[in-house]
Amino acid sequence: xxxxxxxxxxxxxxxxxxxxxxxxxxxxxxxxxxxxxxxxxxxxxxxxxxxxxxxxxxxxxxxxxxxxxxxxxxxxxxxxxxxxxxxxxxxxxxxxxxxxxxxxxxxxxxxxxxxxxxxxxxxxxxxxxxxxxxxxxxxxxxxxxxxxxxxxxxxxxx
Amino acid sequence: xxxxxxxxxxxxxxxxxxxxxxxxxxxxxxxxxxxxxxxxxxxxxxxxxxxxxxxxxxxxxxxxxxxxxxxxxxxxxxxxxxxxxxxxxxxxxxxxxxxxxxxxxxxxxxxxxxxxxxxxxxxxxxxxxxxxxxxxxxxxxxxxxxxxxxxxxxxxxxxxxxxxxxxxxxxxxxxxxxxxxxxxxxxxxxxxxxx
Ligand SMILES: [Cu+2]
Numbered sequence: 001x002x003x004x005x006x007x008x009x010x011x012x013x014x015x016x017x018x019x020x021x022x023x024x025x026x027x028x029x030x031x032x033x034x035x036x037x038x039x040x041x042x043x044x045x046x047x048x049x050x051x052x053x054x055x056x057x058x059x060x061x062x063x064x065x066x067x068x069x070x071x072x073x074x075x076x077x078x079x080x081x082x083x084x085x086x087x088x089x090x091x092x093x094x095x096x097x098x099x100x101x102x103x104x105x106x107x108x109x110x111x112x113x114x115x116x117x118x119x120x121x122x123x124x125x126x127x128x129x130x131x132x133x134x135x136x137x138x139x140x141x142x143x144x145x146x147x148x149x150x151x152x153x154x155x156x157x158x
Numbered sequence: 159x160x161x162x163x164x165x166x167x168x169x170x171x172x173x174x175x176x177x178x179x180x181x182x183x184x185x186x187x188x189x190x191x192x193x194x195x196x197x198x199x200x201x202x203x204x205x206x207x208x209x210x211x212x213x214x215x216x217x218x219x220x221x222x223x224x225x226x227x228x229x230x231x232x233x234x235x236x237x238x239x240x241x242x243x244x245x246x247x248x249x250x251x252x253x254x255x256x257x258x259x260x261x262x263x264x265x266x267x268x269x270x271x272x273x274x275x276x277x278x279x280x281x282x283x284x285x286x287x288x289x290x291x292x293x294x295x296x297x298x299x300x301x302x303x304x305x306x307x308x309x310x311x312x313x314x315x316x317x318x319x320x321x322x323x324x325x326x327x328x329x330x331x332x333x334x335x336x337x338x339x340x341x342x343x344x345x346x347x348x349x350x351x352x353x
Contacts, residue, residue, distance in 0.1 A: 048219065051222050082223065090301045091223075125271060
């Protein structure tokens with residue numbers, strides 16, 4: 001009896017690891033096809049809010065979706081978009097951002113950002129901060145972002 | 159005929175220049191009792207009396223628009239310094255005075271390494287701030303918020319995106335979109351108003 005349970009468990013375990021290998025390979029494939037360029041975070045005093053900006057490039061032939069983000073830099077992390085109402089500006093949360101096949105989406109000022117709400121420490125200019133972006137297909141992608149006042153000049157489009 | 163065209167176009171240029179800097183609001187008789195980032199009592203616009211001022215409106219919980227406005231003011235300050243244009247003051251006024259206490263404003267400036275030698279951050283009692291905002295036509299209405307388990311709540315405002323030029327007499331002469339202001343344009347305007 002014990003033996004049977006052991007065999008069943010072993011088969012189950014093997015299946016599981018096999019499955020997860022296949023699954024993680026798939027993730028690896030989509031992961032290498034999602035690239036994050038020029039990530040940066042605005043400086044923020046401890047206990048305040050800031051935003052993470054970057055460019056996502058999807059080099060695969062399937063769309064992917066950023067549905068969440070995580071970071072130990074702040075207590076809450078959300079995806080937000082800005083909106084204009086006359087000469088007033090506001091902000092609201094969005095559930096996800098789709099990145100179409102072979103295209104780029106720019107998380108940029110006055111547009112969309114990953115918001116870091118209630119920062120746990122001072123984020124000083126020149127320092128680096130980490131966050132993880134969660135994609136539906138590509139899984140979790142880590143980004144290391146420089147703390148700076150504005151995007152690098154070559155990243156700016158006029 | 160050429161002379162006529164010349165005269166007409168001259169009149170047009172003079173006229174349109176005058177129109178460009180019409181007084182939007184006159185604050186010369188106003189006296190708003192506020193506090194600066196060091197908790198010193200300040201009266202606005204008294205603090206910048208006799209100087210032209212670049213005035214911006216912010217709340218520190220803002221992650222995008224207000225940092226952009228602040229950074230744009232820093233870029234204007236740097237440009238004026240480069241061009242050796244002195245006597246211009248910078249003022250950032252909070253429209254969220256219940257959150258933006260002097261210490262919060264000081265940290266907001268410090269973390270950005272701002273040069274506060276000619277730049278003052280202002281906050282104060284809510285009713286005073288509100289009457290100032292009404293006068294300068296800057297609006298801020300509560301929008302989305304984040305509520306923490308502790309019950310703490312952060313309110314994000316839908317607000318006028320604004321930088322203004324106030325002349326040496328305390329008159330608001332031009333409005334700009336704070337987060338997307340054209341730096342060249344305001345620097346040129348400051349030069350023409352200074353003449
Ligand atoms: Cu946000």
